[in-house]
Amino acid sequence: MKLAEIVPWGRTLTEYQLMFGLTDTDLSKRILGVGDGPASFNAQMTAKGYSVISVDPIYAFSADEIRMRITDTYQVITDQLNANAHQYNWTTFRNVDQLGSERMEAMNLFLADYEKGRSVGRYLNHSLPALPFADQSFDLALCSHLLFLYSGQLSERFHLESIQELLRIATEVRIFPLMTLDNQPSPYLARVLDLCQQHNLDADIVPVDYHFQKGAYQLLRIKHKSQ
Ligand SMILES: C[S@@+](CC[C@H](N)C(=O)[O-])C[C@H]1O[C@@H](n2cnc3c(N)ncnc32)[C@H](O)[C@@H]1O
Numbered sequence: 001m002k003l004a005e006i007v008p009w010g011r012t013l014t015e016y017q018l019m020f021g022l023t024d025t026d027l028s029k030r031i032l033g034v035g036d037g038p039a040s041f042n043a044q045m046t047a048k049g050y051s052v053i054s055v056d057p058i059y060a061f062s063a064d065e066i067r068m069r070i071t072d073t074y075q076v077i078t079d080q081l082n083a084n085a086h087q088y089n090w091t092t093f094r095n096v097d098q099l100g101s102e103r104m105e106a107m108n109l110f111l112a113d114y115e116k117g118r119s120v121g122r123y124l125n126h127s128l129p130a131l132p133f134a135d136q137s138f139d140l141a142l143c144s145h146l147l148f149l150y151s152g153q154l155s156e157r158f159h160l161e162s163i164q165e166l167l168r169i170a171t172e173v174r175i176f177p178l179m180t181l182d183n184q185p186s187p188y189l190a191r192v193l194d195l196c197q198q199h200n201l202d203a204d205i206v207p208v209d210y211h212f213q214k215g216a217y218q219l220l221r222i223k224h225k226s227q
Contacts, residue, residue, distance in 0.1 A: 001057040001127075008058065008070045009077055010038035011144060012106045013045060018210035019176040020142050020219060029139035032170055034128065035146035038066060040106040042122055043113035053138075054117075055126040063114045070107055074100065087183050089211050129161035133169040141170035148178050148186035148220075159188045160195055163222070167201065172223045176208065177216035189220070196222055 016022065016039070027050050033041055036054035045052045058066060081088075081096045093099040117123045126132060128146075143166070147159055166173045180186055196203035202223045211217055 001060065003061055003065055003069055006058050006061075006066075006069050007073050007077060008038045008066060008107060009103055010036075010040060010107045010110055012040050012102070012109075015210065016041045016142065016144065019144055019208055020174045021206065021208050026140060030137070032131075032133075032138040032141040032166075034131075034141055034143040034166065036123075036144075038070065038107040038110045039144070040109035040113075042117060043109045046113065046117065046122065053122055053124060055124045055131060057125060057127045059118060059123045059125040063111050066114070067111055070104075070111075074104070087214055089214060092212065129158055129165050131165055131169060135168055136171060138170040139172065141166045141173045143173070143175045145177070147175050148188065149181060151180045151186040151188055152182070156188045156191055159192060163192055163195070167199075167222060167224070172221065174219050174221050176210070176219040177213060178205070178218055178220055179213060179216040183213065183215055185215075192220070200225055 011019075017027075020026075027045070027048075029051075031045070031050070031052045033039070033052055033054040035056050036042055037056050037058055039054075042052045042054045061069075078096050078100045081099065085096065093102065114123060147154070147162060151159075163173065163175075178186055178189055193203055202221075202225055204221045205218050206221050207217055208219050
């Protein structure tokens, strides 16, 4: 991945809790954040004493490089959001300016934690569909705003291989949202559900309390069946 291809935009722990329906028990699990980018999830969880490892190709870059890219792309992202404002519910966030300043706060928390977290292995430069972890290293893998959302850019095969990989390394996988960037249901969801059935996995579509992108009100939870 080249620095110029990155469009950094990071969410908070509160947003992860709502997007993934995280309970107190969930927070105490060994969690893998997949494509966490500049989200403050890992920083805030670590500050509370929880265990999260985040993987993302942007962790190939230094804090200064990521900070520079955030500054360079901020206006482009907020202009796009203003142009597409009708695709979102402006309830939790009143408008694009408020959303932008909350995202900047989250990304600043991430940046303040990043070099230390990288030095202790909490931010790792790895990419789906292959992640170099042993089988069942994590209790829970969370994937926010990557799989399904980028169905136009990432193929069905990429989705199937990535989800199989996540199930190899984690007992449970949660993915949010299930909609594409164009606010359409992902065309790959049915195929992923078929795959789960073939492999005797428990797959559920679960309503969530995070209602920002219109129609994106559900997550996919996949678990290994208990023996
Ligand atoms: C829209 S951002 C979401 C960031 C964060 N999860 C959040 O919700 O705030 C998507 C992230 O996926 C990362 N990404 C792109 N391709 C990836 C891959 N093959 N494996 C893992 N992460 C990837 C990007 O670098 C980016 O940080």
